[in-house]
Amino acid sequence: MLSAIMEDYLKAIYYLQDETDERVRTSTFAEHMDVEQPSVTSMVKKLAERDFVHYEPYKGVVLTDTGIPIALEIIRHHRLLERYLTERLEYDWAEVHDEADRLEHHISSQFADRIAEQLGNPAVDPHGDPIPTADLDVSPPQSGETLADQQVGEKVRIERVPDHDPDLLRYLSEHGITPTTVVEIVETTSFGMVTLDPDGTDERVALPEEVARIITTQTLTGASN
Template sequence: MLSESAQDYLKAIYSLRHENARATTNALAARLNVTAASVTGMLKKLAELKLVFYEPYQGATLTPAGEKIALEVIRHHRLIELYLTEAMGYSWDQVHAEADRLEHAISEEFEDRISTLLGHPTVDPHGDPIPTKDGEIAASSRDTLDTSAEGSRVRIERVRDEDPALLRQVADLGLLPQTVITIGSRPDGASLTVYLADGQPRCISTRIAQNIFIVDAP
């Protein structure tokens, strides 16, 4: 059984690659809050286990076996997040930290029961796709709201889930996943106006917009 910390590395490499970033020693150290020396040590171990390939300048990539484990942990994480919101009354800003702890602890049996109880869901409370049991994962958008053009109509697909304060602000603004909005002007360059279906304008900061992923809406 792989240690929790090794599982966290595989997950971090997966998410950096998904963001089109290189999983370098420094990037992993920052993401996992550890020293560069510990990253080097762990990557060596994971390479010996044939879970990652590591090249100093390219950073780490997952082997098919490493990716399978990363997706399994991500499946646990996202099912737990959904279970906590749907069945236990947690709000969407409270579940990420809980899921980070619980994702390593649950058995396959527990995972199957949560999935069945929730009707085999495909997305978590933040709009992120839940990998299937076979390790398939739906594609998700990498386009953020701050890059969309004035006048375009977009649907919010997902919101980055690590920062609880940001999630609360996004919920207060009514910008939940699946919401369709129209992009307005950028009055001062640092903020963006968007219109919800009710025609009400919302003024949002660039920082918030950078954490909201969107797709074109018909």
């Protein structure tokens, strides 16, 4: 059995190595997890002893073929729980991440499969993140583009929003922005503000660049403009 902390480490390494496409430095990791570097190093060594990660001092850490499926299983639990909580237990999408972070370590893969079945095997969680299948396949994001990459006049569909900031999530949903919403870019400024006109609302919403840069988008196929 793995402890919840070990599982959290494997999950975090998975995310970070996905972002950088290379070994994760323990310093990067310490910053991301908000823990001291010596405790990161000692945990990473324990995970390496059990063959979940490869670790080389000064080079960093990467998941092994044993570690990857464990990380993906936890991510599957997390995202299915988020979906279940919003869809069946009427949680607000801003509240589900923390709840799922706690519960993800305590359900079996059979329980996760039952949730998936109940929900009709959803492909994405409420934030638009892909849910790994029971075989632990995970679909890559469609375009890799974000709101910050768009030109004025462009219309795009919101794909994924970051799941961990409740204030941001509340702000976005109050302004009509959730995954699958179609938005038109109405203004961008030299200091980074991006103003959007979401379909189905009468108001416009301005986002700072650091937010626009972490909201991914899909290009509309068959759009007339």
